[in-house]
Amino acid sequence: MKSESDQVCVVIPVLNEAEAIGRVVSAIPRGIVSEVVVVDGGSRDATAAVAEDAGARVVVERRRGYGRACATGVVNSSAEVIVFLDGDGSDDSTKIPSIIEPILHGEAELVLGRRVSLESGSLPFYARVGNVVAALAISLIWRQPLHDLPSFKAIRRGDLVALGMTEATYGWTIELIVKAARRRLRIREVPIAYHARIGGVSKVSGNLNASVKAAVSILSVLARHAVGRGDIGVAGRIPLI
Numbered sequence: 232m233k234s235e236s237d238q239v240c241v242v243i244p245v246l247n248e249a250e251a252i253g254r255v256v257s258a259i260p261r262g263i264v265s266e267v268v269v270v271d272g273g274s275r276d277a278t279a280a281v282a283e284d285a286g287a288r289v290v291v292e293r294r295r296g297y298g299r300a301c302a303t304g305v306v307n308s309s310a311e312v313i314v315f316l317d318g319d320g321s322d323d324s325t326k327i328p329s330i331i332e333p334i335l336h337g338e339a340e341l342v343l344g345r346r347v348s349l350e351s352g353s354l355p356f357y358a359r360v361g362n363v364v365a366a367l368a369i370s371l372i373w374r375q376p377l378h379d380l381p382s383f384k385a386i387r388r389g390d391l392v393a394l395g396m397t398e399a400t401y402g403w404t405i406e407l408i409v410k411a412a413r414r415r416l417r418i419r420e421v422p423i424a425y426h427a428r429i430g431g432v433s434k435v436s437g438n439l440n441a442s443v444k445a446a447v448s449i450l451s452v453l454a455r456h457a458v459g460r461g462d463i464g465v466a467g468r469i470p471l472i
Contacts, residue, residue, distance in 0.1 A: 237311050237312055237335055238265040238266070238309075238310040238311055238312070239263060239264045239265055239266075239310055239311075239312045239313075239314060239327075239331055240264070240265065240266045240267070240268060240304075240308040240310030240312070240313055240314070241259055241264050241266070241267045241268070241314045241315075241316065241324070241327065242268050242270065242301060242304030242305060242308070242313055242314065242315050243255065243256070243267065243268070243269045243270065243282075243287070243304070243315075243316060243317070243318040244270045244272065244297055244300030244301060244304065244315075244317070244318065245269055245270065245271055245272065245274065245278055245282070245318035246271070246272040246273070246274055246278075247274045247275060247276050247278060247431055248274070248278050248318045248319055248430075248431055249274070249276040249277040249278045249281050249430075249431075250429055250430025250431055251318060251319045251320040251428065251429035251430055251431065252269065252278055252281050252282045252285070252287075252318045253281040253282065253284065253285045254285075254320060254429060255285075255316075255318050255319075255320055255322075255324050255429075256269065256282055256285035256286055256287045256324075257285045257286070258323075258324045258325050259324045259325075259327060260325065260327060260328060261286070263327065263328055263331070264314075264327060265310055266288065266308055266310060267286065267287040267288065268287065268288050268289075268290055268304045268307055268308050269282040269287040269288070269289045269290070269318065270289075270290050270291075270292050270300040270301075270303050270304045270307075271289055271290070271291050271292070272292055272293065272295060272300055273291065273292075273293045273295075278318075279291070282318075288307075290303060290304065290307045294399075296399035296400040296401075296403075297400060297401050297403055297404075298396065298398040298399045298400055298401070298402065298403025298406070298471060299399040299400075299471065301315055301403055302396065302399075302471035302472045305388065305391065305472050306472060310388065311387060311388055311389075312331055312334055312335070312385060312386075312387055312388070313385065313386060313387075313388055313391060314327055314330060314331060314383075314384070314385040315382065315383070315384050315385070316344075316382060316383045316384075317382040317383070319428035319429060319430075319431060320426060320427075320428055320429030320430075321353055321382075321425055321426050321427065321428050322344065322381075322382055322383040322423075322425070322426075323423060323424060323426065326344070326383075326421075326423050327385075329421050329423070330342050330344055330383060330384070330385045330421055330423075331385050333419045333421070334385055334386070334387060338417070338419065339416075339417045339418060339419035340386065340387060340390045340411065340416040340417050340418070341384065341385070341386045341390070341407070341408070341411045341416050341417070341418045341419070342384060342385045342386070342418075342419045342420075342421055343377075343379060343380075343381050343383075343384050343408070343418065343419070343420050343421070344379075344381045344382075344383030344384060344420075344421055344423040345378055345379040345381065345420040345421060345422050345423065346379055346381055346423060346424075346425035347422040347423070347424070348422075348423075348424040348425065349424075349425050350424070350425060350426045350427045351427065352427040353425050353426055353427045353428075354425065361446050361449070362379060362380055363378075365380055365405060365449055365450070365453060366378050366379055366380055368453055368457070369405075369408060369409060369412060369453070372457055373409065373412040373413060375408075375412035375418060377408065377412075377418070377420070378420060379420065380404050380405055380408060380449075381404075382404070383423060384404070384407070386407070386411075390411075390416060391407075391472065392470075392472050393414075394406075394407065394410040394411065394414070395410070395470040396410070396470055396471050396472055397468045397469070397470055397471060398448075398452055398471075399471065400448045401444075401448045401449060402448040402449050402451065402452035404449075405449050405452050405453055406452050406456075409452070409453065409456045410456075413456070
């Protein structure tokens, strides 16, 4: 059961998503979500205005990086439960109740929206392969059965802060999952559908160069944790949250 102490904030990192963000925010079930924070990475279109019109609070974070945007969203909310999803319409924001239910009922500390039904054009083949390989590596190394590294996920604020997240780019999600697995947090996968983006161009799978950079970031995080250096990372790096 959701209580007053279980306020839920949805954090949505965006960059030039004016075509989609309004529909994404409007579809969020506000009876269970107390706040929506859209973290705009310096969009050159009307993303911020559209998000505000739909009822979100917009925070501008000009320092680039998916992980940085996620951390900025968390810092700008005091909610106990944090939900992360993409602002391009690929994640079905109406499914937030299903994502947070295991947390609110004390059945899990981290919930991942496992993409089991992929709409045509939603995820390129090479992205699917990389996702499966990384998930399999986590399953084998940390004995945490896992099938997906999704953008749609939820965790309690206290658990997230305790993980000491440091990745500022696309390695953030895998750092989150690996650190949660290493520290024996209960991880639950909830099956969801994954849709083709409503408009615009993907910042990761939209072109091969961006996809390669994201893959390198993800694999480097995985490798550091696999050899026991995940909490050290780059010299001088401090937690983002």
